[in-house]
Amino acid sequence: MNKDLTTGKPASVLLRFTLPMLLSVAFQQLYNIADSVIAGKFAGEDALAAVGASYPVTMIFMAVAFGMNIGISVVISQLFGAKDFKEMKTAAYTGFISVAVLGVVLTVVGTVLCEPILRMLGTPENIMEDTALYLAIYIWGLLFLFIYNISSGVFTSLGDSKTPLWFLIASSVGNIVLDAVFVIIFHWGVGGVAWATFLAQGVASACAFWAVLRRLKSVETKEKPALFSGAMLRRISIVAIPSILQQSFVSVGNLCIQGLVNGFGSSAIAGYSAGVKLNTFAITSLTALSNSVSSFTGQNIGAGKMERVRSGFKAGLVMSLAVALVFMGAYVFCGENLLLLFMNSTSAEAIEIGKKFLLIVSLCYLFLALKLAADGVLRGAGAMVYFMITTFLDLILRVVLAFILVHPFGITGIWLSWPFGWVISSTLSLAFYLFGVWNPLKKKA
Numbered sequence: 286m287n288k289d290l291t292t293g294k295p296a297s298v299l300l301r302f303t304l305p306m307l308l309s310v311a312f313q314q315l316y317n318i319a320d321s322v323i324a325g326k327f328a329g330e331d332a333l334a335a336v337g338a339s340y341p342v343t344m345i346f347m348a349v350a351f352g353m354n355i356g357i358s359v360v361i362s363q364l365f366g367a368k369d370f371k372e373m374k375t376a377a378y379t380g381f382i383s384v385a386v387l388g389v390v391l392t393v394v395g396t397v398l399c400e401p402i403l404r405m406l407g408t409p410e411n412i413m414e415d416t417a418l419y420l421a422i423y424i425w426g427l428l429f430l431f432i433y434n435i436s437s438g439v440f441t442s443l444g445d446s447k448t449p450l451w452f453l454i455a456s457s458v459g460n461i462v463l464d465a466v467f468v469i470i471f472h473w474g475v476g477g478v479a480w481a482t483f484l485a486q487g488v489a490s491a492c493a494f495w496a497v498l499r500r501l502k503s504v505e506t507k508e509k510p511a512l513f514s515g516a517m518l519r520r521i522s523i524v525a526i527p528s529i530l531q532q533s534f535v536s537v538g539n540l541c542i543q544g545l546v547n548g549f550g551s552s553a554i555a556g557y558s559a560g561v562k563l564n565t566f567a568i569t570s571l572t573a574l575s576n577s578v579s580s581f582t583g584q585n586i587g588a589g590k591m592e593r594v595r596s597g598f599k600a601g602l603v604m605s606l607a608v609a610l611v612f613m614g615a616y617v618f619c620g621e622n623l624l625l626l627f628m629n630s631t632s633a634e635a636i637e638i639g640k641k642f643l644l645i646v647s648l649c650y651l652f653l654a655l656k657l658a659a660d661g662v663l664r665g666a667g668a669m670v671y672f673m674i675t676t677f678l679d680l681i682l683r684v685v686l687a688f689i690l691v692h693p694f695g696i697t698g699i700w701l702s703w704p705f706g707w708v709i710s711s712t713l714s715l716a717f718y719l720f721g722v723w724n725p726l727k728k729k730a
Contacts (some may be wrong), residue, residue, distance in 0.1 A: 290444050290581045291366055295596035296603075303577040303604060305446040309437075310573040312450070312457040314566040318626075320478045321459075321562050323464045324703035325555070325627040328474045330635060333627060334551045335475050337558020338408050341539040342399075343423050346391060348532030350431050353384050354438035355579070356525020359667055360517075361442035362580045366587025372517070374501050374510040377439050379517045381494075384435050386521035387602040388428035395424035406540060407547045408552070415475040422479035429483075429490035436493035439501070441580050448496060456489035527669035538680045542687050542699060549696050556638030559627035563620075564646055567612035571654055574605045580721070582665025589726055598662050598718065605654035616647035642700045649704040656711035659718040666723035675717065679710035 290298055300479055325333035331547065357380035364373035400417050437449040460481050467477025511517075547555045578601040585593040615623070620643040624636050665673040683706040690698030721727045 351527030578661030
């Protein structure tokens with residue numbers, strides 16, 4: 286069901302809209318964490334390290350999917366808020382055609398460059414074969430990844446955050462079952478983990494695509510919408526390309542950090558892999574809140590209701606801070622127990638490394654919550670230059686400081702780079718929000 290976010294009490298509307306998105310994130314991360322848990326528990330520490338070593342590379346492809354999702358979501362939410370349903374449908378169709386072509390191209394490029402990238406990162410030889418296998422299978426499923434992300438973005442732009450949740454629940458459960466069958470019963474190791482993700486994601490993608498086409502067909506228009514529009518692609522690209530670049534630079538930064546971690550051996554990689562999966566759970570939960578603020582902002586700017594945008598930001602910030610506190614408490618007080626989900630107690634060095642990483646980064650989640658809430662408004666308004674400035678500043682500080690601090694403090698110095706980037710970039714994001722760079726009425730004035 287499509288939901289108009291331009292009416293009703295902003296806090297209540299945003300909360301009802303956001304809860305299914307948070308549940309979606311929970312199941313999506315369950316999906317990702319299951320790979321590492323089953324690999325670490327049933328295929329060994331090296332298998333966990335192999336899955337973890339490929340993670341920063343997979344995030345580059347996720348960056349493209351996420352960037353296209355944002356570009357299409359912002360445009361569709363603005364058109365939906367303005368009740369321009371014909372152009373809204375054209376935007377959706379154009380987006381699907383574009384990501385299909387992009388997915389095929391990146392599958393070919395990724396397959397060719399897979400192993401050279403891993404060698405450039407200094408992936409240890411004892412996990413190279415498994416890491417390359419996992420990454421290759423992941424790349425073969427890129428088209429599924431792109432189609433699913435765009436389908437999910439279309440639904441949320443229309444105010445429907447529940448339908449993507451059902452697909453994610455089914456996909457997550459399927460992925461876990463297949464993980465168990467392929468790894469525990471068939472003993473396929475890392476390859477089994479990868480094929481489980483491939484199959485579960487493929488089915489979810491096909492079902493979501495079918496459902497979103499049915500939903501778009503149910504929206505009546507006086508004129509038949511175009512299946513592809515160059516002008517609409519340009520409009521989507523204005524938001525999507527900066528988002529892709531932003532996410533890609535973040536992923537490249539993560540590759541640099543992974544390269545530093547790789548130098549400390551497979552135990553360090555395993556500990557970081559487990560810790561970063563838990564950290565990603567927190568970040569993606571806060572990002573889901575940020576995305577809901579973006580959809581809320583886009584619809585209300587499209588409807589010319591600027592005061593509701595401000596109310597939405599305040600409500601989104603309160604929810605983000607509450608979620609950040611939950612994760613902070615869990616990782617500070619229960620970090621070691623959570624890491625034991627991924628590893629056996631014999632992996633003492635890896636557990637200690639992961640525990641210290643979680644402690645350092647989680648203490649600054651409140652700053653990250655502030656940044657992402659403000660970024661949600663900037664993205665939803667299409668103020669991408671300001672959004673990119675804050676994100677690039679965070680990335681540059683994190684990477685530069687990681688290379689500087691690793692020398693005097695060892696691997697702990699890498700973890701210390703996270704808080705600096707979040708504190709400074711959150712301050713800048715809030716300043717951009719308060720100065721009203723997102724408000725089209727101020728621009729005209």
